[in-house]
Structure formats: structure tokens, C-alpha cells
Amino acid sequence: MSKHAFVFPGQGAQFSGMGKQLYETSEAAKALFEQANDIxxxxxxxxxxxxxxxxxxxxxxxxxxxxxxxxVAFKMQATEQPAMVAGHSLGEFTALVANGCLSFEDGLRLVKARAFAMQHACEAEPGTMAAILGLEDSKVEEICAGIDEVVVAANYNCPGQLVISGSTKGIEIACEQMKAAGAKRALPLPVGGAFHSPLMRHAEAELIAAIEAAQFNEPSCPVYQNVVAKAVTNPAEIKANLIAQLTGPVKWTQCVQAMVADGASQFTECGPGKVLQGLVQKINKEVAVSGLS
Structure with missing residues (x-):
């Protein structure tokens, strides 16, 4: 049976003017924005x-x-309930509000706490990230493992596009080695830290405290979580995977593949930009993609 998956973008999708049309055309949307301002x-x-x-x-x-x-894009415009959800990094929190695991209020408070925790971790242990294009995942992993610095595969975005994360020196060394190994591009990214790497461990205590303070409910449909790339419905497992995501990889390619294997034939991206629509099509050309913004 054909299933409709809803997916939610992460950091980097933002742009000036985002959400303005929703605010101006819907009283219900306006109320959510104002509630967020208060929170x-x-x-x-x-x-x-x-x-x-x-x-x-x-x-x-x-x-x-x-x-x-x-x-807000999901809440105001989705005309059916999702059969499954997933989010890229930060987007996983939006997915968990969309499937009822978290309330909107708790979701927003958790995202706020996560943002501050990650900022503190960046200040404690500076680092960076780089996009590697045109190399097999296994080759990228092999090169990272051979460097005597913190460098790990962080975002498996789609085949041939992997983001690495780690210390500034480690990323510099890795980029040179990736190019030497035949990468089409090894591009340092303008980010504030080494997200989804062991250097984020300083954020764990703050995030754990925030997660423990939030109410997690039985979700209405499975969430395909970044670190395990499979369907999860148990609230205790969902919480553990959210914590592990701070220092673990975003297995986006594997998440989409698992969703397709479980029957997803239509993917709708909710929110700013079209990044996930592009990635989904690169992972599987057979599925239909659309967006709600």
C-alpha cells in the first residue's frame, strides 16, 4: 500500500521572509507565531x-x-495525516510534533534548549564541518578513521554527498586527503561548530535535562530517526535517539531508503526551502516529492 511521508528540514534552510505569508493569511498561523514569541x-x-x-x-x-x-506549514496546509515522518537533524523535533509525540510548546522549548546547548558546546570545543562530493561513503569513513584528530562522517545526505565534522585541523587534513582520493569537491562549510560529532558531548547534559522535563506521548505514526535510520514509536527509544543525535550521524540516505522499503511512495517537505525534496529524489528517483511552505 502506498504511504505518504512528511519530512522536515534542518538548520541552513532559513531565509529572510520565511513564514511571513502564512502569518499574514491565516489567523491560526498568526496565533502559533505569537505563541512562539511568548515562549x-x-x-x-x-x-x-x-x-x-x-x-x-x-x-x-x-x-x-x-x-x-x-x-506551521504542516499544521496549516497538510490535508492528510502522515503515515510516517522524519526530519533532518533539527527537523526531527518538528517531525515529533507533527506525529503527536511532542506538543508544539514542548517541541519549541526543546529546540530552544538544544540551540543554546549546542552553542555552549561550540564555545567549549571549537570545530567545523565540510561537504565531501563524489566519493563512496566507505572511502570517506576510511579516511576519517585514519586521521589522528576528531573527524567523523556526520550527515549522509544522499549518495555521493556526505558531510564530515570535527576539529578545525582534522577537517583541513581530511579535505586534502579526500581530494587526493578523488573527491569532486571537499568544501568547508560556514558553520559555527562540529555538529553531529563527539565534540558536541558538552551539549548532552543540557539537552538531557530539557528532554526529561518534556512530556513524550505515543506517536500517531512512526518517526524514522537520524541515528538509527528505522521506524521508532516507543517514547523511551525516541528520547534516547534524540540525545544520541547530538554526537551521532544524520543517516538521511538510510532513513529515506527505510521509508521507501516500508511503503513510502510520496514525500512532502514542510518548511523553508526545497533541500530535502532534492535529496529524496537523488536517493530514490521513483518516489513523488512535493513541498508545503
């Missing part, structure tokens, strides 16, 4: 609608902004 303690909607790129890149803004836009 966060500042008017994130003003920054989303008219902020500069620099303002939108602030950690305390980026993660809640993408979460908020994605959830």
Missing part, C-alpha cells in the same frame, strides 16, 4: 520576516525559526 521571550517572527541573513544565522534564532516555519 521564546523575543519576537522571533520579526526576525524571520525581515531580519538580515546574519541575524537569522544566530543559533538562538535559526533553530527555532526553522522549526516554527516547518510546523
Amino acid at each position: 521564546l521571550g523575543f519576537r522571533i517572527s520579526d526576525i524571520m520576516f525581515a531580519g538580515t541573513d546574519e541575524e537569522l544565522r544566530q543559533t538562538k534564532v535559526t533553530q527555532p525559526a526553522v522549526f516554527l516555519h516547518a510546523y
Whole structure:
């Protein structure tokens, strides 16, 4: 039986003007934006609608902004309930609100706590990330393992596109070795830290405290979580995987493959941008993709 999957983007999808049309055309959407402003303690909607790129890149803004836009787009425009959900990194929290595992309020508070925890980890142990294009995953993993610095495969975005994460020195060495091994590109990314690597361990205590304070419910459909790349419905497992995601990889390629194997034939991306639609099509050309923004 054909199943409809809903997917939610992560950090990097933000742009000035995001969510403005939803706010202006729907009273229900406007109410959610205003509720978010109250929860966060500042008017994130003003920054989303008219902020500069620099303002939108602030950690305390980026993660809640993408979460908020994605959830409001889903809530206002989805005409059917998802059969399954997944999110890329930060997007996993939006997915968990979409399937009822978390309330909107708890989801937003968790995203806020995660953003601050990750910022603190970046300050404690600086690092960076780089996109590697045109190499087999196994070759990228092999090169990372051979470097005497923290360098790991962090985002399995689609075949031939893998993001690595680690210490600044480690990423520099890795990029040179990736190019020597035949990578088409080894491109350092303009990010504030080594996300999805062991260098994020300083964020764990803060995130665990926030997760323990939130109410996790039985979800209405499975979430395909980044670190395990399979369907999960047990709230205790969902919580453990959210914590593991801080220092573990985003197995996006494997998540999409698992969703297709479990019957997904249509993928709808909710939120800013079209990055996930492109990745899904690169992972499986047979499925239909669409977007709600």
C-alpha cells in the first residue's frame, strides 16, 4: 500500500521572509507565531520576516525559526495525516510534533534548549564541518578513521554527498586527503561548530535535562530517526535517539531508503526551502516529492 511521508528540514534552510505569508493569511498561523514569541521571550517572527541573513544565522534564532516555519506549514496546509515522518537533524523535533509525540510548546522549548546547548558546546570545543562530493561513503569513513584528530562522517545526505565534522585541523587534513582520493569537491562549510560529532558531548547534559522535563506521548505514526535510520514509536527509544543525535550521524540516505522499503511512495517537505525534496529524489528517483511552505 502506498504511504505518504512528511519530512522536515534542518538548520541552513532559513531565509529572510520565511513564514511571513502564512502569518499574514491565516489567523491560526498568526496565533502559533505569537505563541512562539511568548515562549521564546523575543519576537522571533520579526526576525524571520525581515531580519538580515546574519541575524537569522544566530543559533538562538535559526533553530527555532526553522522549526516554527516547518510546523506551521504542516499544521496549516497538510490535508492528510502522515503515515510516517522524519526530519533532518533539527527537523526531527518538528517531525515529533507533527506525529503527536511532542506538543508544539514542548517541541519549541526543546529546540530552544538544544540551540543554546549546542552553542555552549561550540564555545567549549571549537570545530567545523565540510561537504565531501563524489566519493563512496566507505572511502570517506576510511579516511576519517585514519586521521589522528576528531573527524567523523556526520550527515549522509544522499549518495555521493556526505558531510564530515570535527576539529578545525582534522577537517583541513581530511579535505586534502579526500581530494587526493578523488573527491569532486571537499568544501568547508560556514558553520559555527562540529555538529553531529563527539565534540558536541558538552551539549548532552543540557539537552538531557530539557528532554526529561518534556512530556513524550505515543506517536500517531512512526518517526524514522537520524541515528538509527528505522521506524521508532516507543517514547523511551525516541528520547534516547534524540540525545544520541547530538554526537551521532544524520543517516538521511538510510532513513529515506527505510521509508521507501516500508511503503513510502510520496514525500512532502514542510518548511523553508526545497533541500530535502532534492535529496529524496537523488536517493530514490521513483518516489513523488512535493513541498508545503
